[in-house]
Amino acid sequence: NAGVTQTPKFRVLKTGQSMTLLCAQDMNHEYMYWYRQDPGMGLRLIHYSVGEGTTAKGEVPDGYNVSRLKKQNFLLGLESAAPSQTSVYFCASSYLQGAEAFFGQGTRLTVV
Amino acid sequence: EDKVVQSPLSLVVHEGDTVTLNCSYEVTNFRSLLWYKQEKKAPTFLFMLTSSGIEKKSGRLSSILDKKELFSILNITATQTGDSAVYLCAPFDFGNEKLTFGTGTRLTIIP
Numbered sequence: 001n002a003g004v005t006q007t008p009k010f011r012v013l014k015t016g017q018s019m020t021l022l023c024a025q026d027m028n029h030e031y032m033y034w035y036r037q038d039p040g041m042g043l044r045l046i047h048y049s050v051g052e053g054t055t056a057k058g059e060v061p062d063g064y065n066v067s068r069l070k071k072q073n074f075l076l077g078l079e080s081a082a083p084s085q086t087s088v089y090f091c092a093s094s095y096l097q098g099a100e101a102f103f104g105q106g107t108r109l110t111v112v
Numbered sequence: 113e114d115k116v117v118q119s120p121l122s123l124v125v126h127e128g129d130t131v132t133l134n135c136s137y138e139v140t141n142f143r144s145l146l147w148y149k150q151e152k153k154a155p156t157f158l159f160m161l162t163s164s165g166i167e168k169k170s171g172r173l174s175s176i177l178d179k180k181e182l183f184s185i186l187n188i189t190a191t192q193t194g195d196s197a198v199y200l201c202a203p204f205d206f207g208n209e210k211l212t213f214g215t216g217t218r219l220t221i222i223p
Contacts, residue, residue: 035213
């Protein structure tokens with residue numbers, strides 16, 4: 001049982017480059033989330049989805065885009081990476097909002 | 113704006129001690145509060161609390177919620193080195209559909 005899988009696990013980007021982080025869950029969850037975690041800031045919600053084909057902005061959405069074309073996948077895109085986007089990114093999914101969320105192992109992204 | 117304050121920020125105790133971690137919150141439309149344990153990677157779920165005064169328990173860990181005073185506590189008894197981690201609390205606001213995470217309490221257990 002894989003749960004929530006994120007790829008890649010590590011990435012170094014140059015300023016201005018683009019990339020996509022992939023999140024896949026095999027629990028048939030409706031709700032999926034992307035968070036970033038920075039020292040002293042806690043986990044902050046970037047974007048989320050309440051079902052296939054839906055997306056919504058979270059607390060810190062600027063500079064990111066997302067897509068949920070299939071229920072099991074939630075993609076996070078950075079169109080033009082900036083050093084301020086250096087962070088650890090976590091994807092999560094849940095069967096209900098406000099209920100237990102299962103997290104992926106994280107992606108450590110460095111923008112130089 | 114939803115707010116979460118966890119205290120203490122860090123705690124160092126000896127193996128076998130009992131610890132109490134605190135989480136106070138301000139949420140406009142409260143539905144639930146979740147506790148997570150984060151070691152080196154992904155946060156792992158501990159408890160979800162929705163009702164005041166009802167203790168949730170799992171082994172040496174327990175948690176309780178006070179919706180009137182807007183706080184929750186997480187207790188760990190007979191601590192072990194494997195309990196060393198950052199503990200996060202997160203209330204859920206059903207108005208803005210958001211879990212707001214605190215910055216966590218870093219717990220270190222000395223053998």
